Every structure is written in C-alpha cells, then in structure tokens.
Amino acid sequence: MLRYSNPGRFMDATAALLPWIAWSAGMLLAAGFYLALFVAPADYQQGEAARIMFVHVPAAWMAMFVYAAMAGASLTGLVFKHPLADVAAKAAAPLGACFTALALVTGMLWGKPMWGTYWVWDARLTSVLILFFVYLGYIALWSAIEEPARAARAAAIFCLVGAANLPVIHFSVDWWNTLHQPASVARLGRPAMDAGFLWPLLVMAAGYMTSFAALTILRMRTEILERRARALLLARAHGAHPLAPAHGAHAP
Amino acid sequence: MTAFAALVARDLTLALRAGGGAWLAAGFFAAVAAIVPLGVGADLVLLARIAGGVLWVAAVLAMLISLDRLFQADFEDGGLDALALGPLSLEAVAAAKILAHWLTTGAPLTILAAPLALLFNLPDAAYGALVLSLGLGTPGLSAAGAVGAALTLSARRGGLILPLIVLPLATPAVIFGAGAVLGAIEGMGPAALLFLSAYALGTVLLAPFAAAAALRLHLAA
Numbered sequence: 001m002l003r004y005s006n007p008g009r010f011m012d013a014t015a016a017l018l019p020w021i022a023w024s025a026g027m028l029l030a031a032g033f034y035l036a037l038f039v040a041p042a043d044y045q046q047g048e049a050a051r052i053m054f055v056h057v058p059a060a061w062m063a064m065f066v067y068a069a070m071a072g073a074s075l076t077g078l079v080f081k082h083p084l085a086d087v088a089a090k091a092a093a094p095l096g097a098c099f100t101a102l103a104l105v106t107g108m109l110w111g112k113p114m115w116g117t118y119w120v121w122d123a124r125l126t127s128v129l130i131l132f133f134v135y136l137g138y139i140a141l142w143s144a145i146e147e148p149a150r151a152a153r154a155a156a157i158f159c160l161v162g163a164a165n166l167p168v169i170h171f172s173v174d175w176w177n178t179l180h181q182p183a184s185v186a187r188l189g190r191p192a193m194d195a196g197f198l199w200p201l202l203v204m205a206a207g208y209m210t211s212f213a214a215l216t217i218l219r220m221r222t223e224i225l226e227r228r229a230r231a232l233l234l235a236r237a238h239g240a241h242p243l244a245p246a247h248g249a250h251a252p
Numbered sequence: 253m254t255a256f257a258a259l260v261a262r263d264l265t266l267a268l269r270a271g272g273g274a275w276l277a278a279g280f281f282a283a284v285a286a287i288v289p290l291g292v293g294a295d296l297v298l299l300a301r302i303a304g305g306v307l308w309v310a311a312v313l314a315m316l317i318s319l320d321r322l323f324q325a326d327f328e329d330g331g332l333d334a335l336a337l338g339p340l341s342l343e344a345v346a347a348a349k350i351l352a353h354w355l356t357t358g359a360p361l362t363i364l365a366a367p368l369a370l371l372f373n374l375p376d377a378a379y380g381a382l383v384l385s386l387g388l389g390t391p392g393l394s395a396a397g398a399v400g401a402a403l404t405l406s407a408r409r410g411g412l413i414l415p416l417i418v419l420p421l422a423t424p425a426v427i428f429g430a431g432a433v434l435g436a437i438e439g440m441g442p443a444a445l446l447f448l449s450a451y452a453l454g455t456v457l458l459a460p461f462a463a464a465a466a467l468r469l470h471l472a473a
Contacts, residue, residue, distance in 0.1 A: 126427070130420045137417040144407035153469045154403045158417060161399060161462055165420070 005083045007224050014217045022214040028207035035200035049113045053197075056106040058205040059099045062212060063131060064166060066096030070138075071163040074156035084220070086152035089159060090142055091219035095212055097135035104128060123172035124180040127165060134162040148227070255340045256348050263352030266325075277314040277357035278364050284310035285368045296373040303372035304382060304433025308426050311361050311386060312393060316418060318357050319397040320404075320411050322349055323467065327405055336471055342464035350391075350398045350459065358390030374433075381436035385429040385448055392452035395459035396421040402466035424451045 004010040036054035043050035070089045077085030107125070108118045119125065141158055145151035173180055193201070253261070267274040288306045289299055326332040335345050365386050366379055374382065400418035407413055428451065431444035 126423075130423055133416070133420045137413075137420060140413050140416055141403065141407075144404065144413045150469055154466060157399075157462055157466050157469070158403055162420065 002082070007084065010084060011221060011224060014221060018214060018217050018221075021210055021217065025207060025210035025214050028203060028210055030207075032200060032204035032207045035203055040200045041196050046114060049110065052106055052110045054200055054204050056103055056110055057201060058208045059103040059106065060128070061205060062208050063096060063100040063103050063128065064169060065209075066092050066099060066212065067131060067135070067159075067163070068166060070096065070159050071166075074159040077152060078156045078160075084224075086156060087220050087223050088216065089156065090152070091216050091223060092212075093135060093139050093142075095215055095219075097132065097139065099208070099212075100128065100132045100135060104132065122180060123176040124169065127169040127172050131162075131165055131169060134165060138162070148230075255338065256344055259335070259340065259345065259348040260352045260355075263349060264355060267352065267356040274356040275360070277318045278360040280317055281310050281314040281361050281364060282368060284313060285371065289371065299372045300374055300437070301434070303369055303374045304378065304385075304437075305426075305430040306372070307365055307368065307382065308386070308389075308429045308433075311358075311365070311390060311429075312419070312422050312426055314361060315357050315390065315393050315397055316415050318353070319401045319418065320414055322353055322398055322401040323405055324401070327470065332467065333471060336467070342467050343460040346398060346402070346460040346463040346467065350394050350456070350463075353398065354391050354394040358386075358394055361390060362386040375437050377439075378433050378436040381432045381445070385432040385445060388445065388452050389425040389429045389448050392425050392448075392455040393422055395452075395455040396425075399459050399462045399466065402463040402470075405466070405470045421455075424448075 004013060032054070036051055040051065040054070042048050070092050073085045073089040073092070076082045077089065104125075111120070112118050138155055138159055141155045142151050145154055285307060288302075288310075292298065292302070323332060326335065336342055338345075340348070362383055366383055369379060369382055397418050400414050400421065403417060404414050425448065428444045428448040432442075432448060435441070435444050
C-alpha cells in the first residue's frame, strides 16, 4: 500500500490493471444477472418478485462496505498522512451514495408487494437513510472548502464521526423489533440461505464489488490528473518560472 | 477564576449583549412551536400525540440557527488564534464553547418547552419526560453541532452546509427524545431516556476532540 503512495507509480500500476478489473466486473455482472433472473428458483411465497433481492441485498452490502472503506481511508490519511488516501475516499463517496440510493429504492419497490407499503420508519431503513445523508454531507463538505488539502482533512474527520452509524445499521435488525428481515448471510454460523439463492447472490455481490473497484480506480486517476492540471495552472499563474511550459506564455 | 470558567463567562457575556443572539434560539423555538398547529389543524388529540416530536424538531432547528456563530466570530477577528496559543488546550476551548452555547440556547429551550406544550394539549404525565428529555438531549445537540460548526468554519456557503452535516448526527436525539415523550404518554418504560442519555454522554465527551481537530485544521491554514 505504501508503494502506491507515489501518484506516478499508482497511475502506472492502475493503467495496466484497470481493463482487467473492468472486464471481470462486466462478466461477473452479466453472469450474476443471468443466474438471478433465469437460474435461481422463484420463491414459493413471493414468486418472481423476490428476484429483486439479487439487486437489493448486494447494493446494501456495498453501501456499508464503501463507507467502511472510506472511514479506513480517512483514518489512514489523517494518521499516516498517506498521500492518496483522501483521493480514494473522495472517489468512493458518490459511488457509495449511489449504492445506498439503489438499496433504498429497490427496497421500496420490494416492500410494496411484500409488506404492502413503500416505506416504514423502522430501525434499519431509518439508519440506512441517515447513511445516505451522511454520504451527501461528506460530498458537500469536499466541495464547500476551497483548498483541497484542508477539505480532505475536514471531510476525513466528518467521515470518522459518521462511522458511528455503521454498527447501528448492521445490528439494528437484532436490537429492535423491525419489519426488515434479520441477517441471513452475514452472521455467526452457516448462512441460513439455500444454495440456489446464495450463489447468484454472491456472484452479484462479486460483480458489484469489482465494478466498484473499477469505477473507484477510474475516479482516482481522474482526480490525480485534475490535481496535476491545477498545479500546472497555478505554476503558470505565478509568472515566469524557468521550467514552466513555454508555449503560449509571455515573458513579463 | 480558572481559564475554563473565564472562557465560559466571556462567551456568555458576548451572547447576552445586543447582537449576541442569546434569545434568538428561544424565540425561533416558540415561533415554530406556534406555527405547527396552524399547519396541521386544531385537532387536540392529534396535537397531543405529535407534541413531543414537534417540540424536539423545533429544538433541533433552533439550535442549528445559532450554531454558526459558535466559532465563526472568534475565527474572523483572530480571537481563536489567541485562544489556541493560550493556557487551555483546544479541546478545552471547544468544551467551554459548547457549555456556553448550551447555556444560552439549550437551557432556555428546556425551560420554555413546558409552557409551549400547553399549546399542544400534552397529557400531564408527559411533561416531566418532555423537560427531562430536552434537558438531557440538548447538550448532545450542542456538542454534535459544535463538530459541524468547526468543520465548516471557513467554507463557502458555510451556513447552508452546516445543517446538512449536523442533522444526521442529531437524529438519534430526536428519535429517542420524542420517543421518550410518546413513551410517557403510553406508559412505557425509561428505555428511550436511557438511550438519550447514552447519546448525550457520548457526544459531549467525544465532540471536543473532533471539534478541536477541525479547529486545528482551519487555524493551520
């Protein structure tokens, strides 16, 4: 990890790696959709509507995983001052927000046929909605502070403060009486789910994870390029520097 | 007088003077509490059920509007630099400002809530829970708000982003505070108040550290 704190080395490594990750993501998602829609059996009680689980559950897993990754990156950036840690957190945030929104929306669409209502204010749904707002606040904080280094540290502090929400989300179905189903996979002991449902779910989750990795790497590369462009512009604006790009620059 | 007490006294004096805005939060609280029944209608049974929730939301909003002057005024005229160089650690400075903020906003709100609950026809059994929940929860709100205020100290449009950052941190207080009032009406146990106390203790103890880290960040620039 420390090897790739050099942005140049990071760009070289990811330039080679990114196509592989992106292709794997595409294939895993395609395989996952095929398994979810055609191979997995229909639920005996809910029928075909239960297939939305294969979109909803991995999205919810990713929503929490991405925030945990952002919190880890924020801690690394604050404590160890790793140069690319805040770039990683900034890149991951909108993706995490999208996964959270996907989980909320697909949950609402699934809730209507299953529970008879689009929304209920129980512990899990409320805490995931709060997670969504924390994502939005994190993104807003980055754009609200002008200087990138200060914005990075402020956003990192906020990310760590908001991380208190994560255990609440995960354990909410155990701690409170809730309409939402308790954990069937991520629990102590064997997953309480039949293999016919478990494998499509895990393939979809792998597809989501690899697409998140591909998109995050792409966004990190873009951010590094934008920072380089900004540095070049600042150097140009500061006047005649002997090493500044000469084309288009006027001697003072 | 210790340095901590001197800082609290200074902030209280500044807030109570003209332009300090000490009574703004209480006035806003009363205005919101008065306008909600106009919106939802005069059904007294309905108002009795929503009283706890409405008063708690009004309390959160009232504390939000008074938050951006918590550190901003000192930051702009250089007082915060002087405090950072002084005998108190920045964590103690943050804690002193949180205490002064609560004394000028949270404490008056708590006292004002009981007469305002009369407008909502709150059952007699719930008055104690209402005042106790506000008294326990508003320090937590001040603490969580201080973290947000410190983070957005020099932000562009800082006033608009502050609620977006503070509201997710304040939601447990609203959930458990309003739940305590509703629980008192329905005769349930003290669970909501216990959760609220846990939230308040946690935020009051941890917020000075987060706020001081954010202040250091902005002072170093």
